[in-house]
Amino acid sequence: MSENMNINLKVWRQPSDQNTGSFETYKVQASPDMSFLEMMDVLNEQIIEEGGEPVAFDHDCREGICGMCSMVINGRPHGPKQGVTTCQLHMRSFSDGDTVVVEPWRASAFPVIKDLSVDRGAFDRIIAAGGYVSVNTGNAVDANSVLIPKDTADKAFEAATCIGCGACVSACKNASAMLFVGAKVTQLSLLPQGQAERESRVVAMVNQMDAEGFGACTNTGACAAECPKEIPLSVIATLNREYTSAKLKGR
Amino acid sequence: MSQKLDSKIPAGNLSDKWTQYRSSVSLVNPANKRNLEVIVVGTGLAGASAAATLAEMGYKVKAFCFQDSPRRAHSIAAQGGINAAKNYQNDGDSVYRLFYDTIKGGDYRAREANVHRLAEVSTNIIDQCVAQGVPFAREYGGTLSNRSFGGTQVQRTFYAAGQTGQQLLLGAYSALERQVGVGNVKMYTRHEMIEVVTIDGKARGIIARDLVSGKLERHFGHAVLLCTGGYGNVFYLSTNAMGSNVTAAWKAHKAGAYFANPCFTQIHPTCIPVSGHYQSKLTLMSESLRNDGRIWVPKAQGDKRHPNDIPEEERDYYLERRYPAFGNLVPRDVASRAAKERCDAGYGVGSSGMAVYLDFRSNMMNKYGRAEATKAGIENPDEATLVRLGKEVVKEKYGNLFDMYKQITDEDPYEVPMRIYPAVHYTMGGLWVDYELQTTVPGLYALGEANFSDHGANRLGASALMQGLADGYFVIPYTVGSYLSKEIHTKAIDTQHEAFEAAEKRASERIEKLMGIQGKRSVESYHRELGLIMWDKCGMARSEAGLKEAIEQIRALREDFYKNVRIPGKVNEFNPELDKAGRVADFLELGELMCVDALNRNESCGGHFREEFQTEEGEALRDDDKFAYVAAWENNGDSWTLHKEELNYENIKIQQRSYK
Numbered sequence: 001m002s003e004n005m006n007i008n009l010k011v012w013r014q015p016s017d018q019n020t021g022s023f024e025t026y027k028v029q030a031s032p033d034m035s036f037l038e039m040m041d042v043l044n045e046q047i048i049e050e051g052g053e054p055v056a057f058d059h060d061c062r063e064g065i066c067g068m069c070s071m072v073i074n075g076r077p078h079g080p081k082q083g084v085t086t087c088q089l090h091m092r093s094f095s096d097g098d099t100v101v102v103e104p105w106r107a108s109a110f111p112v113i114k115d116l117s118v119d120r121g122a123f124d125r126i127i128a129a130g131g132y133v134s135v136n137t138g139n140a141v142d143a144n145s146v147l148i149p150k151d152t153a154d155k156a157f158e159a160a161t162c163i164g165c166g167a168c169v170s171a172c173k174n175a176s177a178m179l180f181v182g183a184k185v186t187q188l189s190l191l192p193q194g195q196a197e198r199e200s201r202v203v204a205m206v207n208q209m210d211a212e213g214f215g216a217c218t219n220t221g222a223c224a225a226e227c228p229k230e231i232p233l234s235v236i237a238t239l240n241r242e243y244t245s246a247k248l249k250g251r
Numbered sequence: 252m253s254q255k256l257d258s259k260i261p262a263g264n265l266s267d268k269w270t271q272y273r274s275s276v277s278l279v280n281p282a283n284k285r286n287l288e289v290i291v292v293g294t295g296l297a298g299a300s301a302a303a304t305l306a307e308m309g310y311k312v313k314a315f316c317f318q319d320s321p322r323r324a325h326s327i328a329a330q331g332g333i334n335a336a337k338n339y340q341n342d343g344d345s346v347y348r349l350f351y352d353t354i355k356g357g358d359y360r361a362r363e364a365n366v367h368r369l370a371e372v373s374t375n376i377i378d379q380c381v382a383q384g385v386p387f388a389r390e391y392g393g394t395l396s397n398r399s400f401g402g403t404q405v406q407r408t409f410y411a412a413g414q415t416g417q418q419l420l421l422g423a424y425s426a427l428e429r430q431v432g433v434g435n436v437k438m439y440t441r442h443e444m445i446e447v448v449t450i451d452g453k454a455r456g457i458i459a460r461d462l463v464s465g466k467l468e469r470h471f472g473h474a475v476l477l478c479t480g481g482y483g484n485v486f487y488l489s490t491n492a493m494g495s496n497v498t499a500a501w502k503a504h505k506a507g508a509y510f511a512n513p514c515f516t517q518i519h520p521t522c523i524p525v526s527g528h529y530q531s532k533l534t535l536m537s538e539s540l541r542n543d544g545r546i547w548v549p550k551a552q553g554d555k556r557h558p559n560d561i562p563e564e565e566r567d568y569y570l571e572r573r574y575p576a577f578g579n580l581v582p583r584d585v586a587s588r589a590a591k592e593r594c595d596a597g598y599g600v601g602s603s604g605m606a607v608y609l610d611f612r613s614n615m616m617n618k619y620g621r622a623e624a625t626k627a628g629i630e631n632p633d634e635a636t637l638v639r640l641g642k643e644v645v646k647e648k649y650g651n652l653f654d655m656y657k658q659i660t661d662e663d664p665y666e667v668p669m670r671i672y673p674a675v676h677y678t679m680g681g682l683w684v685d686y687e688l689q690t691t692v693p694g695l696y697a698l699g700e701a702n703f704s705d706h707g708a709n710r711l712g713a714s715a716l717m718q719g720l721a722d723g724y725f726v727i728p729y730t731v732g733s734y735l736s737k738e739i740h741t742k743a744i745d746t747q748h749e750a751f752e753a754a755e756k757r758a759s760e761r762i763e764k765l766m767g768i769q770g771k772r773s774v775e776s777y778h779r780e781l782g783l784i785m786w787d788k789c790g791m792a793r794s795e796a797g798l799k800e801a802i803e804q805i806r807a808l809r810e811d812f813y814k815n816v817r818i819p820g821k822v823n824e825f826n827p828e829l830d831k832a833g834r835v836a837d838f839l840e841l842g843e844l845m846c847v848d849a850l851n852r853n854e855s856c857g858g859h860f861r862e863e864f865q866t867e868e869g870e871a872l873r874d875d876d877k878f879a880y881v882a883a884w885e886n887n888g889d890s891w892t893l894h895k896e897e898l899n900y901e902n903i904k905i906q907q908r909s910y911k
Contacts, residue, residue, distance in 0.1 A: 016825070031527060035659075038529050041775070048773045048828070053819050056827055058319060060492040062532045064655065065417055066323045088658045113463055114825040117319075121440065124320050128432035132425035133384045137304040137724045140375070140382035144339060147393030157386035157411060160418060164322055193384045 005030045005091060008099040009043065011055055017111040023101070032092035036079065037062060037069060039091055040102075057116040064088040064228065067163030070170070071116055072103040077167035077226045085165065085228040105166050107175035109213045120166050122212040123180060130204035131184045133193050146192050159186040161229045168223035168231075174215030179223035181205050182235035185242055199246035206243055256509075256883055256896040259685040260364040265902045266346070269368040272686075273729050277736035284309035287735050288743060290457055290472030292444045292499050294321030296416075296423055296716060297699025298478030300723025303426035306435035308728060310735075313470055314427065314436055315459055317443045317494055317830070322424045325480060325492040326719060329416025330537035330652065331400065332408035333716040335373040340397050344405040346370045351903060353714060356402040356582050357679070357707020358857035358873065359905045360512070362881070362898060364686060365704045372725040373717050377409055379724055383422040387411050399542050400712035402582035402910075408713045413537050413652040419716055423723070442468070443830065444499040445761075446754040447475060447506040447695060454506075454695035455744055458754045460762075462830055465823040467755050469746035473738045474694045474731055477503055478723065481678035481700040483516065485838045485845065486790070487782020489675035490522060490535040496834035497841050500682050500701050508690035509883035509894060511683035511703035513841065514849035517710055517858050518791050519676030520546075520586035523659055523669075524606045533674040534659055536609070537652055538712040541579045543618070543645065544609040544669070546570050546586070552597040558608055558668045569593055577910040584709040584858045584871070585910060587673035591791050592869060594672070601670045610668035615641035673791060677715060679706040679858065680848075683883040683896070687730035688722060691883075694734060698722035703881065708857025762822055765832050770815030774832045777812050781805065781835070781842055789846050794862045798850040802843055809839040844884060844891060851893065854878045875905055 007028045014021025028046065030039045037059050044054035060068040064085040071086045073079035079089045094100060102116065110118040148156075160183070168179035185202050188194030194201070217236060224233040261268045279287065287310050291302040294316040302314040316324060338344040349370035354361055377395070381387065387409050388396040397406040411418040430436040439459065446458035448469070456471040482497035483489040504510045521536045547566045554561065569589055571578045581589075590607050593599060600606050620637030623644060629636065642665055646653070653664050660670070682690050682697035684704055689696050699719040706714065788794075788801035812835070820826040855864040855871035856878070864872045881896040 031529070033526050033661075034529055035531075038531050041531055042529060045773050045775060048817060048819055051819075054828060056825060060318060060323055060494050061325060061328045062493060063328050063534055064658075065414060066318075066325070066327050066492060067320075068318060068323045083654075084658055088655070090658070090661075092661060117825065120319055124322075124428060124431070124438070124440075127425060128428040130432075132429040133382065134429065135379075135382045135426075136307040137300075137379060137426075137728065138375075140378035143337070143377045143381040143387075144394050146381070148389055149393050150389045150391050153386050153389040153393075156384075157388075157418070160386050160411075160421065161414065163417075164320065187386065188384050191384050191386070193382055 005096045010101045012103045013115055014112050016114055030091045034091045035087055036089040037087050056114040059087055062087040065163060067165040070105050072170060074101050077170040078228050083228060083230050105170040107169045110166060123164050126181060126205055126208045129208035130201040152190055156187045156190040159183045159235055162231050163229055167226050167228060171222040171226035176217045177209050177214040178217040178236045178239060179231055181209050182239035183231050186235040186238045189242055199249060199251045202242040202246050203251045256894055258896055259687055265367050268364050269371055276729055276733045279732050279736050281309050283739045288472045290470055290475045291478060293478035295324035295326035295480055296420055296719030297723045299423035299427045300720050301476055301478060301698055301727050302436055303430050304724055304728045306430035312436045315439045315442045315444055319440055321427055325495050326420045327417045329716050330413045331539035332410035332415045332713040334407050334713045335377045335409060336370055337374050340406045342405045344407050352403050353711060354903050355908055356709055356711040358709055358908055360856055361705055361707030363902055369705050369718060369721050372721045375725055376720045380419055380422050385418045385422040398539055399580060401538055401580045402711045413649055416716060445502060445758045447503050448750050448754045449506055450750045453693045458758045463825050467758055469751045469755060471744050471746055473735060473741060476696045476698060477701050478698045479701045482841055483675045483678050485842050486675040486785045487778050488533050490533050498834050498837045501837040501841060503682060503695060504886050507692045508695055509683040509885050511881050511883045512680040513845045514859050515679035515708050516675060517583055517677035518587045518673045520583055520590055520673050521609060521671045522674035524601060524672040536671060540649060543614040544611050545613055546579055546607055546609055548593045548598040548600060548607050574910045581910045582709055582711060587791060590673055606670040606672045608668035609671045611645055615645050619644035677710055679710055687733055688727055698727055708859055766818055766822055768816050770817050772815045772817060774816060774828055774835050778835045780808055781838060785842055789849055792860050792862050793849050798846045801846045805843045812839060848882055852878055
């Protein structure tokens with residue numbers, strides 16, 4: 001807490017997607033117990049005091065669950081640590097005197113709004129295309145009338161922990177959204193409640209994913225390696241299998 | 252002095268009220284629903300569930316959220332679970348018991364009829380969520396799993412590891428997106444509501460600001476639903492998300508909606524303590540941890556030994572000592588005050604002395620380790636084996652929370668007890684609503700944490716998720732029909748109407764005023780200063796002198812804000828500093844009202860603890876003769892008028908709350 005760290009920041013500044021962007025250099029004093037975003041807060045207070053324009057970045061819960069924070073830090077989505085979001089990354093992961101490069105998610109399906117903020121509306125549209133169970137309020141049967149083996153429920157839960165942050169897309173050289181789509185398809189295809197729409201769902205979601213301009217998957221695995229929730233690469237295998245099977249059935 | 256508040260509680264027996272209401276409320280036929288437009292502001296559990304359900308029913312819905320996606324709403328961060336009176340554990344639970352626990356937990360300051368309805372629909376919520384594919388925790392036989400939460404003696408909490416809110420919200424979000432996909436809901440992300448538009452006394456729409464372009468937009472609705480959450484961020488440091496704010500509710504208040512019990516704030520006992528001046532928020536460690544974590548401080552003041560070096564007999568498990576019946580599972584207000592009492596008396600731990608231990612070792616070894624050893628047929632296991640075996644079970648139950656703790660503090664809670672301290676978490680107060688969830692402005696509704704209705708002076712754990720979804724899925728779809736059935740002849744009103752014109756002008760003048768100040772201080776610095784005043788004087792303990800001081804300080808701070816704040820950038824662009832300035836401006840007004848309310852309430856109840864009013868044992872001392880009412884405040888510009896809704900307990904005997 002008393003120790004101070006001097007950090008050199010190279011931050012991507014871009015007024016909007018209509019303008020080109022470039023890196024700006026800043027110096028910030030941080031402490032090891034600060035989160036990365038708190039360090040960005042300090043930077044912004046500093047910029048405001050000097051009469052400049054603060055860096056725009058998305059963030060909300062700061063507990064690693066809402067999925068709003070993004071930032072590519074030293075070339076890696078959510079920074080150098082495994083399994084954490086930017087908001088849960090702490091400055092103790094860096095050293096005094098480090099130069100840290102901060103960029104937005106880069107993908108044509110995620111246009112830059114300003115500086116480090118991007119538009120991830122494409123993810124919502126993919127869910128709207130089919131990432132649900134069609135059950136109107138009031139239609140449900142008693143919750144314990146459908147038994148689900150613990151292992152199946154656990155696997156569905158694991159896939160369902162995706163926070164929709166977009167790190168997978170950012171990490172992928174093709175900006176593919178297969179890990180995101182695979183996670184939702186896996187969750188719902190495992191559960192009995194998801195069976196009725198199993199085939200139409202996967203086709204609709206993949207079609208929307210393609211329409212949004214996400215790239216193809218070449219099984220490099222960068223997405224799973226960078227996913228802050230450690231969604232496994234196997235969800236992509238499930239997605240491929242579900243899609244092929246639906247197509248073979250003429251969907 | 253005050254107009255009578257009509258809570259519209261239906262007549263009849265408590266347990267029949269809701270059934271009878273539903274059977275007799277006016278309906279809107281499907282053809283008419285298509286011509287009726289409903290605005291839903293906020294897309295957390297209450298908002299997403301309401302928007303989805305109303306759209307399924309055939310209404311035309313417009314939904315708004317300030318985040319970049321409806322899935323980001325702060326309900327997502329709820330950890331521990333959701334209550335429901337399913338009695339799947341066969342441990343004596345019932346609708347009545349859930350109702351009773353909630354009223355008692357709220358320290359007898361909630362409305363009986365609303366709470367009973369909440370308990371009734373709680374079971375439908377679990378069914379609905381499971382049908383949507385929400386992956387709740389399950390037992391090996393495939394049935395749903397339950398755990399305990401504070402203030403109850405049954406196991407009625409359903410959960411999905413330590414991220415129940417996320418799973419429930421993603422369920423409601425998927426239902427909402429489904430309706431977006433079929434065109435029944437028009438979704439506006441990165442939009443903030445900044446005015447309610449009223450015409451002839453009825454809510455008829457909103458002015459929203461597109462946070463990307465900065466442009467103001469006019470939206471018409473036959474009814475407006477505010478599902479905008481709580482106002483805990485008035486304290487600056489809280490467990491709320493950074494963007495959580497009171498703006499929509501506050502604008503409604505200024506448009507005529509009364510604000511009820513604003514001083515009822517929940518301070519959650521188990522949060523990671525403050526570690527530095529730069530800190531932007533506090534992180535909760537779920538109440539579910541109190542199922543297996545024991546809270547203690549050293550018996551000696553200022554004991555600086557490492558916790559693992561302090562022997563059992565030199566530890567004070569003060570909750571177990573003071574409250575043997577409920578032990579570590581006393582309600583939040585009680586647990587928080589007890590932690591403060593120990594720390595103030597010099598027994599606190601950590602570098603600041605403002606923390607207590609939450610220790611899992613004993614249950615890890617003796618409860619889980621021993622059971623696993625027995626299962627594995629290991630006789631006389633040693634301590635290391637018990638820890639190893641128990642750790643696996645604890646990991647499965649709370650793994651993500653332990654990881655989060657380690658990430659933030661750099662300490663491993665499997666090895667060293669967690670250090671925790673209370674922090675602002677939830678606000679029981681909110682917009683006053685009647686039984687139909689309608690505010691004092693006809694056509695304007697408030698759901699979820701944004702209203703005041705169900706939790707009295709203290710909310711029980713795992714009940715916020717229940718209330719948000721109850722309001723959205725199962726209450727508002729009926730009650731809004733009662734209003735809309737009379738609106739079927741109202742054609743959509745053109746947004747060129749003078750009321751829209753005037754509301755937009757008010758909003759834009761306010762923004763111009765803020766941008767015009769161009770002073771020296773950042774918005775953040777004002778927010779931080781306000782938070783300190785609130786925490787010191789309107790936080791866990793309040794006093795007449797402190798509150799009076801706070802009111803003066805807040806007024807002075809507000810005046811300075813309008814002279815010296817500096818907002819960079821321009822109006823018509825993506826400008827997060829401007830968004831924040833508008834929210835802080837509203838907090839600077841709300842803070843004063845909270846102190847006014849706390850000063851008025853000359854008693855202690857639930858989370859509201861006035862130092863002057865306590866029992867000899869330091870427990871909250873209510874004054875039912877004078878204060879068994881909801882304090883609903885009407886805004887008069889720069890002052891408030893108090894209206895009282897008397898609380899009548901016909902089914903529960905009101906008594907001194909005891910968890911001993």
